[in-house]
Amino acid sequence: MRHIISLLLENEPGALSRVVGLFSQRNYNIESLTVAPTEDPTLSRLTLTTIGHDEVIEQITKNLNKLIEVVKLVDLSESAHIERELMLVKVKATGAQRAEVKRTTDIFRGQIVDVTSTVYTIQLAGTSDKLDSFIQAIGTSAILEVVRSGVTGISRGDKVLSI
């Protein structure tokens, strides 16, 4: 099963390499990873998605917690949460295609953020599934380039991850 693990990490050089190193060292798998400093500049927030059986996920969270620079950790997928991924897509847009691409973008509530005579660049945010569906709807033959941020997420309701 896919899990979204979110952690607060000391914003120090080398901290990220310990997290990433742990995954290769213990033969765990990382699907996606995003990281940036928080409003408290001494902390970074890191979100990663991984796939594994419950026993593997348990070991992953235990071993992440063991890293000295990991301050707090939550498995977002264990309770209600919101997840988002940002995608930028460059699509061929000529002739009749221009209107079709625009329509599809509107349906998915994306935005065209850059335009040339032959190319649209589309911005889309949502769950990973939604981004996958958009790519399918546009059709891979029209797509020139795709860049995705990886998943980030937050718990629903009062629950917060902070120190």
Added chain:
Amino acid sequence: MELLSGAEMVVRFLRDEGVKYIYGYPGGALLHIYDALFKEKEVTHILVRHEQAATHMADGYARATGKAGVVLVTSGPGATNAITGIATAYMDSIPMVVISGQVASNMVGTDAFQETDMIGISRPIVKHSFMIKHASEIPEVLKKAFYLAQSGRPGPVVVDIPKDMTNPAEKFEYVYPKKAKLRSYSPAVRGHSGQIRKAAELLLSAKRPIVYSGGGVIMGGASAQLTELTKMLSLPVTNTLMGLGAYPGSDRQFLGMLGMHGSYTANLAMHHSDVILAVGARFDDRVINGASKFCPNAKIIHIDIDPASISKTIKADIPIVGPVDSVLTEMVAVVKEIGQAPSSEALAAWWKQIDEWRGSRGLFPYDKGDGSIIKPQTVIETLCEVTRGEAFVASDVGQHQMFAAQYYKFDKPNRWLNSGGLGTMGFGFPAAMGAKLNFPDVDVACVTGEGSIQMNIQELSTCLQYDLPVKIVNLNNGALGMVRQWQDMQYDSRYSHSYMESLPDFVKLVEAYGHVGMRITEPKDLKPGLEEAFSLKDRLVFLDIQVDSSEHVYPMQIRDGAMRDMWLSKTERT
């Protein structure tokens, strides 16, 4: 307030931390620190002949005392030579602080002379590591390093110090930090009381209980508590290779080591048990054999300071995260409070069964032969007798290590020094040196083989310089015995690179280093030889003992089988 340079702060901190000995080797990146050491009287530096030996010496000290050993190595090759020793300490959860020199900050990343990314190279084999970014933070970072190394599940910590951080011209205010502050690190200080109660109740209801304890009991200083609980409930107890000495080895309730080369009795008792109390042990692959067939009827109580060790390979029914000493103390109290004993009828039947397995030939019976050739097992039995079971015994890795674990009866914790997790050949001799340096009045033996000893034999020179009269017991069978055993058992005795031609004359070799060498080839000379060696209190003695080269270590578990599936000799199996 005192003004000190970075180099002086390193040395002063070590003194203030109570460090008596450090083990190391100088080099360009460390010269400022070595200059500061030159003026220091209370911290003694031991100059090894290879950095790997410095780490093993520090490790031997740490295993013998429970306190962090301190290593000082220079950048580049000094740092990389320390890696094997750091990994050895990491695998066995041994506290160690390794201070490595680094090229100056402005040179880091330029492929400078003797530059290596020590933080990067050591990352998977340290509990944590630091690179000094400003000289003024040296005392605080070193305090954190010692705290991390020695608390929770212990382990090695690397502190990498660029040369410019130790510049003698730049002085900073020095205060010894009394406490380390780390917001993201708080190892458990006690176990969950509800879980401890549940565990005590399960243990009291058991019909076929067994205690399985590991190195965590030694490092966690919980040997007394473990012994009290085990005695109080008349439980059978087995130790892992790392846990020997946690429970007195000569006591009747002790069933010997368990696992791949564990005793028939211990492995059978584990297999047939209904409740296992696992303490400070990690269900290692060399202990459990095939995980899916492990102890089919047992409920498992698992006490460990490291939550990641629990349910890693074998699922625990009652996990308890906490320091083993406080958890066992609380468990003893709860058992007393409940005021019940396990069913004496069931326990008597269980002990009857165990005694049947044990038989009358001892926990590790072996064929003593016709008396024409020295058996390696006999060497260890005689060593135990001559040293009254009280010596520090460091071992290298291979058949001799298993024989030492099987036949030396450790009655005290912290006396058995061996590389259990990483299995590092070359570990034993420097580890023995580390123990001898810190316990000059106690006998220290290094049980080794002609393969392992050559991996750090240069330290004979260090022993002469610092007067370290360890006794090296070399079980010389002229072959890499454990490799050969596997080749006998699995590769039709095709001895691919497992024998050693052109062995040195060890007696002449140690004499060249200024020590005493003795060769023993006849069984009748064994005991007198060992006695003579240990009577030479102030001399290093190298006993080159010619032993039976055809001997195998038994029992040996059959791969991927259950605990009870073992070879008992070359022809007999369970």
